[in-house]
Amino acid sequence: MELLVKHDLIYGQLMEVIEPHLIERYNKALEAFGLPGTKLTRFRIDMTGFSPEIAEEMDDQQYLDPNAVNRRFIILTPAQESLPVVHTSFSNTGSLMHAFFQANRRAIHAVTIRDVLYGEIGEDVAQVEDIEDLLSIQEVNFHVLTADNMLGKAEELRKLCDRLLGSPNAWRDDAMIDRMVELAKETGDIRQNDLVPDQVVFRHEAFWSGHFGGIFVFLDGKSTTVICDPQAPGFRRSRPWQVSYIPLDDHERIFEFLRRTGRIELPHASWIEQSGYIDHRTDMLLLSLIRKHDPDVRFDRVDAIWLQTWIHRNAKAVTEDGGYPFLQSADRHIRAEGSFPVDDADAKDLFLLVRAKPDHEDCWLTNRLLSVLVPSDFVSRFVFDKQGFYEHYESYSEDFRAHVVKTLSNTYLRDKKAFRRRLYGFEEEENDA
Template sequence: MKRLIQHGLMFGGLFEVASPALIERYNRALEHLTGKRTTLDHFHIDLSGFSPEVGDELDDMDYLNPGGCNRQIILLSTRQREAPLLEMKFSTSAQIIRDFIARNEAQLFTLTARDAVAGELQNSVYSVADPAHLLDIRTVTVEADTTTGVVRDAAKLDTLIRRFREEEDAWWDDVLVSKMIGLAQATGDVTRAPVTFETASFQQDDFWTAHHGGVYVFRSVGSKAVLANRPFPAPGIEVIDLSMRNVVATFLQMNNLVQPIVEGRGVAAADILREKLEHLAIDALGHAGHLPDAVSDRALRRAMQVHAAVLPPEVHALGAMLAWAEGRGAWPRIDSANPAYFHTLRAAPGPLRDLTNMLLAELAPQDFRQLHICHKPLFYARYAASPDTLKTWVAERLATDYAADRDGVWAHLYASDVTHPVPKVQKRVKGPWG
């Protein structure tokens, strides 16, 4: 993974923890949640407070997510919302944490100036050993407080203030007044600066989970279904095997979840098809051991010519579509029986866009750029198992074709109206381990 880290394609954009004050706050929260502490004097944390360096030190990459069901969080700053979420088990976790930070930004800004905020994303289940239990997940609630319990104490103080105002002889209740003063010393004036979090409960109708080989749950669509790599019995809902391509394609079309990735001729459409074709060729040549050592467009074209026999049918199908986009050929018929079918689709606009793009990336994993953008867990797993030369090509191509302008590439590939090609300028971002 060293190449990805060097190019800022892995562990990039994390929040740096280097000052003694932040490290001590992190350790207080870590001990509060897990009973453990770190001896590191410099590390990085993600959106949830997970640190790959601390996980490496503790020899436990799930130290904030035991069981992979109810993720714990450590917030040192509201700026963590700009960081990615690592070791993702549920596709909705990142947005839930960002929404929680956005809803409570003022309170979190005040509280994290003095202490860490620790908490948990609480599902309605505590174990998913049985895959059918995934369907019992309906809501996720964020519960959080400082390590010293300021939010808890503020709630107590608020209750006592109401008693003081409503009870007729409260002025003479020395015990009540003493409790109020003691709590106020820890919480401040909660009447002027409330120390409470907006209750953050999130409906979980649609999500992906890494459990049980990867499962997609779609419950807000007209034809509800679960799509799984390892199908399992589930009462009241259809379970589709992801290997049944025709059935998956029918489900996506029936629920209007997808659209063609190119809908007309032109330079932008041709660029998308050419790039996807090259990515598929790189993947095939790399696994066949025919990629040249030097990463260049000319070397790739030469390898594709010399080793055309190892190129998969998907490359030829996309080549025919590219010829049509450039006005050099007829429109090719590519249906769900064609191995290139899912390479020709992207998610339709709407609330299920990201989940659908994630599913499409898994159905067409040879396009490593789409996989990196839409399904990072699967990308990292495939990358780790790739030949060394292929790793070099993938890292270099992502650095020049994606990391240079992430937002521009996303719009180029997935926006409803693509109008311009993507700039190719290399940019590196430092992260953990340099």
């Protein structure tokens, strides 16, 4: 992973914490969770407060996610809102945190001037044992605390203010007035600084979960579609009248579901030609074939001429795989006819030619599913499914790792927004890294 760290391909864009008072506050939150405080004098955090350095110090990557549900968070500063989420069991953790920041910006800003906000994203289950546990999560409740009880003091001061204004003789209570002055010294003027979060309950929309090898949950009105390994506990057992279950290897049904619900863009020249999508998929596919059939190749030598030579020399393997001939045929057909007849092709091949509809609310989740179904495309995997990318990266040779890092650095990292706009048709930033 050192090469990924060096090129900001893992744990990139995190916020460094070096101020002693912030480290002290972070430790108070850790101790409130029953965890030992850190001895580090410098570490980085993501939007949720997760730190890769502290995880390494504790030898526990799950220290803020002990049961892979009811995720904990630590907020030291409002600036965390712009950070990615680098460690999570749910794909929508980032969007839920972002919604919490947006809904409670004033309170977060006011509290973190003097204190730390911490707590957990509370869900209706304490432990995930089967798919039904995941489907039972309809909304989440942010349980918010402060290390120095800033929220409690603000609430106490608010009640005393109400009493002072509502009771005719309350101003004669010297002990109450002294208490109000004491509290105001810590909380400030709560009429100007709203210390209590306004909204803590949020809907739990469509998501990916890392449980049971990875589960995709899509919502369409009152119906739910689950896509995962059919060996996952609870598959096809929960609410069959409301929940549709599709095995992850049933490409035909997955493609039909995505097409029927309007989540994918079918292969049309209007976006295929200007995006360079087929050229990109072709390059990724060929690199995957080379790794499979010629693992000792030096990838620093690979260029367009070298690739053509390799294709000619390995024509049998390329033909048997079928992906490269399919892409070449589809490219010619789209250029000539303006579209590709999807009903005449195998769904496994069609996943090479489609992308999520950029304006659909599930576009990131859909592209994540597509990246899982097209594992040869390590660039798309990195963009939409970093956990999956890092797992695959571990299986790469040192030479191919260097090539992957170089490719990502020269394409995606050079200008993320422009790259996403061209290849996937949208610019929205997802909070992960």
